[in-house]
Each structure stands twice: as C-alpha cells, then as structure tokens.
Amino acid sequence: YISVQKKFDADFKEAECYKIDTVNKKVHCKTTQQSHLGGGTEEFTVDYDYLVIAMGARANTFNTPGVVENAHFLKEVEDAQRIRRNVIDCFERASIPSISEEERRRILHFVVVGGGPAGVEFAAELHDFVKEDLAKLYPALKQYARITLLEAGDHILNMFDKRITAFAEEKFARDGIQLKTGSMVVKVSDREISTKERSTGQTVTIPYGMCVWSTGIGTRPVIMDFMKQIGQTNRRVLATDEWLRVEGCSEIYALGDCATINQRKVMEDIGIIFSKADKDNSGTLRAEDFKEVIHDICERYPQVDLYLKKRQLNNFNALLKSSEEDAEINIEKFKSLLAEVDSQMKNLPATAQVAAQQGSYLADCFNRMEMCEANPEGPLRFRGTGRHRFHPFRYRHLGQFAPLGGEQTAAQLPGDWVSIGHSTQWLWYSVYASKLVSWRTRVLVVSDWIRRFTFGRDSSRI
Numbered sequence: 370y371i372s373v374q375k376k377f378d379a380d381f382k383e384a385e386c387y388k389i390d391t392v393n394k395k396v397h398c399k400t401t402q403q404s405h406l407g408g409g410t411e412e413f414t415v416d417y418d419y420l421v422i423a424m425g426a427r428a429n430t431f432n433t434p435g436v437v438e439n440a441h442f443l444k445e446v447e448d449a450q451r452i453r454r455n456v457i458d459c460f461e462r463a464s465i466p467s468i469s470e471e472e473r474r475r476i477l478h479f480v481v482v483g484g485g486p487a488g489v490e491f492a493a494e495l496h497d498f499v500k501e502d503l504a505k506l507y508p509a510l511k512q513y514a515r516i517t518l519l520e521a522g523d524h525i526l527n528m529f530d531k532r533i534t535a536f537a538e539e540k541f542a543r544d545g546i547q548l549k550t551g552s553m554v555v556k557v558s559d560r561e562i563s564t565k566e567r568s569t570g571q572t573v574t575i576p577y578g579m580c581v582w583s584t585g586i587g588t589r590p591v592i593m594d595f596m597k598q599i600g601q602t603n604r605r606v607l608a609t610d611e612w613l614r615v616e617g618c619s620e621i622y623a624l625g626d627c628a629t630i631n632q633r634k635v636m637e638d639i640g641i642i643f644s645k646a647d648k649d650n651s652g653t654l655r656a657e658d659f660k661e662v663i664h665d666i667c668e669r670y671p672q673v674d675l676y677l678k679k680r681q682l683n684n685f686n687a688l689l690k691s692s693e694e695d696a697e698i699n700i701e702k703f704k705s706l707l708a709e710v711d712s713q714m715k716n717l718p719a720t721a722q723v724a725a726q727q728g729s730y731l732a733d734c735f736n737r738m739e740m741c742e743a744n745p746e747g748p749l750r751f752r753g754t755g756r757h758r759f760h761p762f763r764y765r766h767l768g769q770f771a772p773l774g775g776e777q778t779a780a781q782l783p784g785d786w787v788s789i790g791h792s793t794q795w796l797w798y799s800v801y802a803s804k805l806v807s808w809r810t811r812v813l814v815v816s817d818w819i820r821r822f823t824f825g826r827d828s829s830r831i
Contacts, residue, residue: 383402384400384413385400385401386424387399389422389598394620395417396414396415396417398414398415399413418620420620420621420622421623421731422595422615422621422623424589424625425626425627426586426587428444428583428587429584429585429587430582430584430587431584433554433556434556435556436582439558440580440582441579452579454830456498457503459476459578463476463477463513464510473510473513475576477510477513477514478515478577478578479495479578479579480575480577480580481516481518482580482582484518484522484526485527486528486771488581489518489525489526490771490772492541492774493541493544493772493773496545497774501826503828517549517577518548519552520548520550520552521551521552521553523550525550526771526779530785530787533779549564551566551568552567553565560577561574562575588605600617606628607627608631609622609623609624609628611632611669611762612757612759613727615628622731624724624727624731626724629716629717630716632672634711635672635673635707635710636711639700639707640700642662643700643703645662645749646659652699653697653698653699654698654699656689656698659685662749663685665751666685668761669748669761671761676688676709676712730762734758734759738758741759745757745758745759746759747759747760767783770797772797776794777793777794778793778794779793802814802815
C-alpha cells in the first residue's frame with residue numbers, strides 16, 4: 370500500500386528470510402502462505418547491493434519451561450487475534466452450567482507476565498474490555514473475572530518517572546487488578562503458573578485460564594545465525610556503527626529491535642584525537658588548538674556532550690580549562706580530563722520511536738548518497754583521512770506514554786515533564802494518529818475509536 374501511494378519503484382514480497390549470504394550478496398527466502406493452497410513451501414533468493422535488516426525481535430521467554438507451549442505473546446497481529454478469541458472462549462466456557470465454581474474462577478483468571486509498558490497497557494485494556502463490554506454480555510460471570518500482573522522487579526514501569534509508577538500501581542489497586550511484584554515465573558503449565566517469591570524464596574502456584582507473556586525481547590533465529598556468520602557470537606543483538614552499518618559488513622545496515630549501536634569510546638581513540646589537534650607535533654596543546662576539531666569530537670562521540678552537561682560545563686573548552694587556566698595540555702593530562710567521558714554511554718531503548726527515527730535517517734542517507742560521496746558532510750575520520758559521508762545517527766527522545774485504562778494515560782515528556790490523567794489520554798490519541806502511515810489509516814483508526822465510544826467494543830469472534 371505504501372509503495373503504491375508514495376509512487377516510488379518498490380517490489381513487495383510476503384516471505385520469510387531464513388538465511389543471509391554475505392559472500393554472494395543474496396537473501397534466501399521462503400513463502401509463508403498456508404499449506405492448504407497447495408504446492409508446498411516455495412524458496413527463492415533476492416540479490417542485493419545494499420541490505421537493510423529491520424526484522425524486529427521475538428518475545429524473550431528466558432527459556433522458562435512451558436512458556437512457548439502455553440502462553441500468548443504481544444508481538445504479531447496474529448497474536449492479538451488469538452488473544453481476543455481466547456478471552457471470549459474463556460467466557461463462553463465459564464458460562465457452561467456444569468462447570469464447577471473453582472474451575473470457573475480458574476478459567477476467568479487472566480495473568481499478564483511482565484510489568485513493562487506493553488504488559489501494563491495490555492492489563493489495563495483487558496480490564497476495560499472485561500468490565501465495560503464482556504460484563505454486559507455475561508453479567509453472571511462478572512464476579513469471577515480477575516486479572517493478575519506478575520513483575521519480577523520491585524515496581525512496574527521501572528523506566529518511567531516514580532510519580533507515574535506510583536500512580537499506575539494505585540490505579541491498578543483501585544481497578545481490582547492484582548499486582549504481584551517480586552514474583553519470578555519459573556514454570557508455566559496448561560493450567561498453572563509457578564512463581565518464585567523473592568521475599569520468601571517459596572514457590573507459589575497460580576491457577577489461570579489465559580496467560581500473556583510480555584517480558585522483553587529476544588533475538589530471532591535468522592539473526593543469531595547471521596551473527597555467527599559475521600563473527601558477532603558474543604552479542605545479544607546485531608552491532609552496528611553510528612551510521613547503522615553492521616560491523617564487518619559495509620553494505621549491510623540494521624535498525625530497530627534487532628540491532629544496537631556500538632558507540633566508539635573516546636578512550637580508544639584518545640591518542641588519535643590528540644594528534645589530530647596537535648598539528649605542529651609539539652606534544653602539547655592549548656585550548657585554542659582544539660578549535661578546528663571540537664565540533665567533530667562532539668559529533669563523533671556524543672558521550673562528550675552528555676558529560677559536559679553532567680559537569681554543568683558550557684562547552685569543550687570549559688572542560689579543557691577546568692583544572693588549570695590557559696595551561697598547556699599534554700597527552701596524559703588530556704587522558705585524565707576525558708577519563709570519565711565514556712561512563713555516559715547508553716544503549717538506545719528498544720522502542721518504535723527509535724526504529725522510526727533510524728528508518729527516516731537511513732532513507733535520507735540513501736537518497737543523498739551520491740551527493741555526499743562527492744561532498745562529505747560528516748565529522749572528521751579520526752582513524753583515517755577526510756570526512757565521513759554522513760552525519761552519524763542521533764536519537765532524539767520525544768517522550769513516552771503509558772496508557773493505564775479507563776481513558777487515562779501517563780506521559781513523561783522531555784524536560785522532566787510528567788502528565789497523568791484524562792487530558793493526557795487525548796494527547797496520546799493525537800500523537801498515535803499522527804504517527805500512522807497514511808490519511809486512510811488515520812481515518813480508519815479514528816472512526817474505530819468513535820465507534821467504540823458510541824457502541825462499545827466488538828466482542829464477536831474474528
């Protein structure tokens with residue numbers, strides 16, 4: 370749909386990539402259509418000049434026994450459809466007169482594992498669906514329906530401001546969503562979940578009717594095989610440089626949850642940085658000698674800017690002059706001044722916001738590749754000559770939302786600004802709609818919201 374609407378030359382194939390051949394520059398694929406169409410699975414290859422890997426990730430089960438066989442995940446559209454059908458099936462089965470009271474309570478016990486944004490949002494939305502819509506269709510079962518959220522840590526939404534965490538926990542308590550923190554799941558059977566309680570060390574079994582697993586992301590098998598092929602066996606996800614190129618593969622790029630940027634450390638290049646500024650090879654530098662390379666240093670090593678902000682220094686010159694005013698600096702003094710800079714390095718979060726910015730950045734680079742080959746715009750190559758073709762990728766955090774159900778949302782925006790409540794829910798609606806890919810999709814989604822407000826959620830099987 371996007372390729373048709375945007376009027377650019379693109380060829381779409383619905384298939385699964387199962388192998389990447391870097392030697393012959395081929396991607397091996399197989400069809401994913403249902404086998405009842407006949408003909409079996411078809412395999413084919415796609416040649417590439419440049420390859421972009423954006424396969425996302427799979428749910429991380431931490432090798433917990435029984436999770437794959439008995440739990441639902443929150444990754445694919447098919448997962449959402451299965452969850453929806455299973456919720457309705459639980460109510461249908463619980464409504465059978467011959468079911469015992471104890472079994473009815475088990476069937477209508479919905480357990481969510483993982484107190485991150487996805488798990489919290491799902492628990493809240495499931496609560497609204499059950500209490501606002503299904504309770505009207507199954508009024509006799511309303512008293513049996515329960516939702517439990519299991520979190521191994523001390524609090525839910527650990528990556529958010531403490532004010533948001535406290536509000537979410539209080540709201541869940543008011544809504545009747547049972548929150549169990551310090552509970553690590555050790556086994557999932559078809560009827561029970563076994564947890565190890567950190568406070569007591571005891572193992573507790575919890576009967577359930579449906580379990581949803583939302584405990585983070587894991588690496589897809591094809592990515593793991595590719596990492597072995599290129600010598601990245603000691604990593605959790607693909608390592609790229611600041612231009613999103615996979616390390617060791619100059620024509621392959623990766624973005625999103627399947628990759629992470631391996632930011633170059635200042636201390637690894639400290640001698641080269643010093644020599645670039647020391648043009649007369651005197652072995653010492655004054656602050657003004659860095660004028661030509663200061664911008665390149667801060668752009669190439671973003672942790673420098675973070676360190677300056679932490680030290681409340683206005684610029685790089687202020688750091689150089691922080692100990693001895695106008696003193697000459699030798700290599701050892703330079704090393705001591707920057708010794709703690711690399712402590713500010715942080716991995717980017719595995720969120721859609723990061724992936725969207727990476728995709729936009731990489732598309733812009735490809736569109737301007739010929740122009741930037743002739744006129745490089747990036748920072749100095751400290752380990753080589755000339756400049757890099759492009760500016761390195763820089764993530765700009767625009768804030769994060771946590772929908773909490775009951776038409777209430779919590780938002781943490783840049784500048785340590787926290788907003789919680791009904792008004793923030795409308796802000797979430799507007800941001801969500803603005804991020805959709807087309808006006809057609811926006812109209813469909815907004816009309817669905819209006820229909821839900823007016824008539825309630827559709828509880829028919831799909």
